[in-house]
Amino acid sequence: MCTEEEQATDQAGVGIVETKYFTFAFSPDKFLLESGERLGPITVSYETYGSLNPDKSNAILICHALSGDAHAAGFHQGDYNPGWWDNMIGPGKCFDTNRYFVICSNVLGGCKGSTGPSSINPQNGRPYGLDFPIISIKDMVNVQRRLIDHLGIDVLLSVAGGSMGGMQVLEWMTAYPGRILSAIPIATSAGHSPQQIAFNEAGRQAIMADSDWKSGYYYGGSLPLRGLSVARMIGHVTYMSDKSMNEKFGRQIRRCGRADKFSSDFEVERYLKDRGEGFCKRFDANTYLYLTKAMDYFDLSRENPLHEVFINLTAKVLVIAFKSDWLYPSYQSRQIVKACKIAGVDAAYCEIESTYGHDAFLLESENESYLVEHFLKQVLFKNGIGR
Amino acid sequence: MCTEEEQATDQAGVGIVETKYFTFAFSPDKFLLESGERLGPITVSYETYGSLNPDKSNAILICHALSGDAHAAGFHQGDYNPGWWDNMIGPGKCFDTNRYFVICSNVLGGCKGSTGPSSINPQNGRPYGLDFPIISIKDMVNVQRRLIDHLGIDVLLSVAGGSMGGMQVLEWMTAYPGRILSAIPIATSAGHSPQQIAFNEAGRQAIMADSDWKSGYYYGGSLPLRGLSVARMIGHVTYMSDKSMNEKFGRQIRRCGRADKFSSDFEVERYLKDRGEGFCKRFDANTYLYLTKAMDYFDLSRENPLHEVFINLTAKVLVIAFKSDWLYPSYQSRQIVKACKIAGVDAAYCEIESTYGHDAFLLESENESYLVEHFLKQVLFKNGIGR
Numbered sequence: 001m002c003t004e005e006e007q008a009t010d011q012a013g014v015g016i017v018e019t020k021y022f023t024f025a026f027s028p029d030k031f032l033l034e035s036g037e038r039l040g041p042i043t044v045s046y047e048t049y050g051s052l053n054p055d056k057s058n059a060i061l062i063c064h065a066l067s068g069d070a071h072a073a074g075f076h077q078g079d080y081n082p083g084w085w086d087n088m089i090g091p092g093k094c095f096d097t098n099r100y101f102v103i104c105s106n107v108l109g110g111c112k113g114s115t116g117p118s119s120i121n122p123q124n125g126r127p128y129g130l131d132f133p134i135i136s137i138k139d140m141v142n143v144q145r146r147l148i149d150h151l152g153i154d155v156l157l158s159v160a161g162g163s164m165g166g167m168q169v170l171e172w173m174t175a176y177p178g179r180i181l182s183a184i185p186i187a188t189s190a191g192h193s194p195q196q197i198a199f200n201e202a203g204r205q206a207i208m209a210d211s212d213w214k215s216g217y218y219y220g221g222s223l224p225l226r227g228l229s230v231a232r233m234i235g236h237v238t239y240m241s242d243k244s245m246n247e248k249f250g251r252q253i254r255r256c257g258r259a260d261k262f263s264s265d266f267e268v269e270r271y272l273k274d275r276g277e278g279f280c281k282r283f284d285a286n287t288y289l290y291l292t293k294a295m296d297y298f299d300l301s302r303e304n305p306l307h308e309v310f311i312n313l314t315a316k317v318l319v320i321a322f323k324s325d326w327l328y329p330s331y332q333s334r335q336i337v338k339a340c341k342i343a344g345v346d347a348a349y350c351e352i353e354s355t356y357g358h359d360a361f362l363l364e365s366e367n368e369s370y371l372v373e374h375f376l377k378q379v380l381f382k383n384g385i386g387r
Numbered sequence: 388m389c390t391e392e393e394q395a396t397d398q399a400g401v402g403i404v405e406t407k408y409f410t411f412a413f414s415p416d417k418f419l420l421e422s423g424e425r426l427g428p429i430t431v432s433y434e435t436y437g438s439l440n441p442d443k444s445n446a447i448l449i450c451h452a453l454s455g456d457a458h459a460a461g462f463h464q465g466d467y468n469p470g471w472w473d474n475m476i477g478p479g480k481c482f483d484t485n486r487y488f489v490i491c492s493n494v495l496g497g498c499k500g501s502t503g504p505s506s507i508n509p510q511n512g513r514p515y516g517l518d519f520p521i522i523s524i525k526d527m528v529n530v531q532r533r534l535i536d537h538l539g540i541d542v543l544l545s546v547a548g549g550s551m552g553g554m555q556v557l558e559w560m561t562a563y564p565g566r567i568l569s570a571i572p573i574a575t576s577a578g579h580s581p582q583q584i585a586f587n588e589a590g591r592q593a594i595m596a597d598s599d600w601k602s603g604y605y606y607g608g609s610l611p612l613r614g615l616s617v618a619r620m621i622g623h624v625t626y627m628s629d630k631s632m633n634e635k636f637g638r639q640i641r642r643c644g645r646a647d648k649f650s651s652d653f654e655v656e657r658y659l660k661d662r663g664e665g666f667c668k669r670f671d672a673n674t675y676l677y678l679t680k681a682m683d684y685f686d687l688s689r690e691n692p693l694h695e696v697f698i699n700l701t702a703k704v705l706v707i708a709f710k711s712d713w714l715y716p717s718y719q720s721r722q723i724v725k726a727c728k729i730a731g732v733d734a735a736y737c738e739i740e741s742t743y744g745h746d747a748f749l750l751e752s753e754n755e756s757y758l759v760e761h762f763l764k765q766v767l768f769k770n771g772i773g774r
Contacts, residue, residue, distance in 0.1 A: 130648055134648060191638060192638070193629060193632065193633055193638075194632040194633060194635070194636040194637065194638070194653070194654075194655035195624065195627070195628075195629045195632045195633075197638075197653050197655055197656065198620075198623075198624040198632065198655050198656070198659055199624055201620070201651065201653070201655070201656045201659060201660075202617060202620045202621050202624060202659070204649055205613075205616070205617050205620060205660070205663075206593050206596070206617045208649065209593070209596075209597060209613035209614060209616070209617055210596060210598075211597075211598045216648075226592075226596035227596060229592070229596070230589060230592050230593045230596055230617065233585075233588070233589045233592060234589050234621060236585075237582065237585040237586055237589060240582070241582075242580060242582045242713075242716065245580065245581040245582045245585065246580055246581060246582075248581070249581040250581065251578060251579070251580075251581065251584075251686060261517055261521060261603075261676075261680075262517075262591055262595065262676050262680065264588065266581070266584050266588070266683065267581075268581035268584055268585050268588070269584065269585070269588045272585055272588060272589070273588075273592070276592075289648075289649050293648075293649065296653065299638060326629075326713065329629065
């Protein structure tokens with residue numbers, strides 16, 4: 001039993017939060033990318049929830065997915081919508097901010113405060129556009145590592161994320177095994193299948209087909225919103241499942257106002273159109289290109305069998321997949337678990353029953369919370385933290 | 388054992404074929420559409436293979452899918468590619484032209500010889516564009532019925548087709564139960580799910596987002612090829628399966644010529660781009676809009692439970708689905724079979740093991756042939772034909 005006061009704290013979440021910024025990699029050295037190119041200065045936007053303990057052993061890094069950002073929990077002043085994983089992060093929640101110091105940053109290449117193709121290129125004072133270099137999941141993680149250094153944290157208690165966020169988790173597991181005590185890759189893959197690449201490519205082609213895209217140098221003019229909206233629509237269909245769409249929309253018709261010949265009249269069409277248009281207000285089309293390409297190029301077993309890349313990993317791993325997720329089918333998660341096991345990594349696997357499809361990693365918070373909460377307690381126990 | 392001569396005939400297929408045309412529904416009556424609008428004159432392009440027997444009891448109608456046309460078998464003079472179902476139609480093949488008279492026509496709304504949005508509107512001498520009325524699967528079938536009347540055929544031995552072709556078969560089963568002795572709906576649905584609608588809608592939005600689409604009145608100017616190409620790419624991804632794409636493409640890279648930042652370098656990307664561009668050369672963007680909308684609106688159980696629409700059907704039915712077809716999942720085929728069974732229809736069901744996804748209805752010709760060949764023999768036997 002918890003007291004009423006405790007309950008109130010639980011329900012309150014992390015409250016009002018502010019995005020912070022960290023800038024590094026100034027000239028002449030700048031930041032070395034996986035491609036060999038150099039980029040700088042680099043700004044990272046990030047948020048933190050909870051407090052770092054004196055021995056800095058309670059830090060958890062949250063990695064966001066394609067359309068996410070640094071705002072994972074709480075509310076920005078004046079906003080009505082909380083951060084994208086607010087049901088998982090907060091006092092009494094599974095990423096318990098009474099206990100853990102939770103960090104989330106916008107990825108390199110993003111458009112929500114971190115340096116990306118819409119940022120100003122110091123070379124000419126204009127937005128980078130396609131002069132922005134190709135970036136990789138590894139580059140995103142290297143930038144996160146610099147942020148973690150900046151915050152004075154040597155070892156992360158955990159790193160967690162779903163989808164593209166899960167790829168970053170996997171990259172942490174292989175690039176910085178000594179700097180994490182645990183990892184939670186969710187609904188993700190160690191390398192995109194041709195089907196995953198194909199859906200991303202259809203979205204990219206939709207953006208680049210928009211005459212307003214102007215080879216990526218559209219800033220200051222009309223934005224390629226029609227293309228971006230189509231890309232987002234394609235994405236949304238792949239994030240849901242046949243079953244969840246049947247339950248949510250059926251074949252319901254929703255006619256509103258003047259019905260043109262090819263106006264969107266099925267409920268599902270309106271939903272996708274609304275979502276596509278809403279996305280355009282908050283997302284940059286070039287960022288969509290750069291991030292999806294980073295996901296498609298990500299391939300942990302490019303040079304060696306997957307189990308070999310986990311050989312130095314002593315962190316405890318929890319892999320989560322969802323039964324109805326056909327975009328990141330569970331066999332991809334099981335491949336990660338299998339490779340971990342062969343490498344002798346302490347890895348657990350859970351496939352959650354859900355009808356939500358890929359979206360489940362954002363929606364199945366109750367099931368996820370239960371798993372994550374107990375997993376983190378085991379990590380604390382194993383490492384003798386907080387006793 | 389067959390003789391060498393017979394073998395040669397078998398392998399030769401139906402040889403050189405010509406598309407024919409039938410025009411009807413002249414003013415003032417024209418053709419009454421399901422929407423209540425009238426359209427005319429209407430031209431139907433069609434091909435026939437084999438010979439109609441004296442008692443006209445050996446005619447089989449083949450219905451094509453979204454991107455198909457009247458050219459189902461054989462070669463057009465000078466062409467190197469045969470018709471779209473050439474592996475199924477021909478002497479000695481399952482739709483055996485030594486035995487059957489096989490007919491295939493381009494659907495109403497099409498762009499390969501039948502009246503559609505790119506046809507000349509007699510009212511103003513210009514292509515219809517979006518003045519072309521909304522058409523339905525029922526309208527397509529009503530036009531086919533007029534063609535069958537024109538050919539002097541009272542009763543079809545069978546009507547067969549996959550995907551959108553399967554919808555036409557289902558419509559024949561309900562609208563003209565007395566005019567068919569059998570029906571073979573393949574990889575189809577009695578009503579699109581929201582997921583199927585959503586993928587179609589993403590394609591339509593891609594076309595309408597193309598600034599060259601010009602609200603459908605683009606004929607004579609630049610064509611909306613970028614949008615149509617994206618629509619086709621989306622389609623192609625949904626026609627294949629995760630497994631077949633893994634087998635066909637893997638993560639192979641194919642760099643050709645100058646590699647731009649977002650050039651298509653994965654094998655699967657090049658394939659989709661080539662297919663998308665190839666499609667643009669032979670297909671009209673407005674037809675894509677009209678036909679996909681007809682598919683989305685098709686719903687046999689809109690007014691009554693599905694089994695009630697089959698209540699008058701005495702025809703023998705063979706429903707075929709494919710295990711890896713996730714766009715038209717087999718449960719949709721089983722719903723059709725179940726409804727047939729409840730209605731007392733003589734229906735058989737076969738789910739073919741295949742990794743090809745929805746494309747299987749075009750590719751699994753050996754398995755399909757076996758089923759169709761024996762099914763048609765039973766239909767002949769049941770009806771005392773050819774004894």
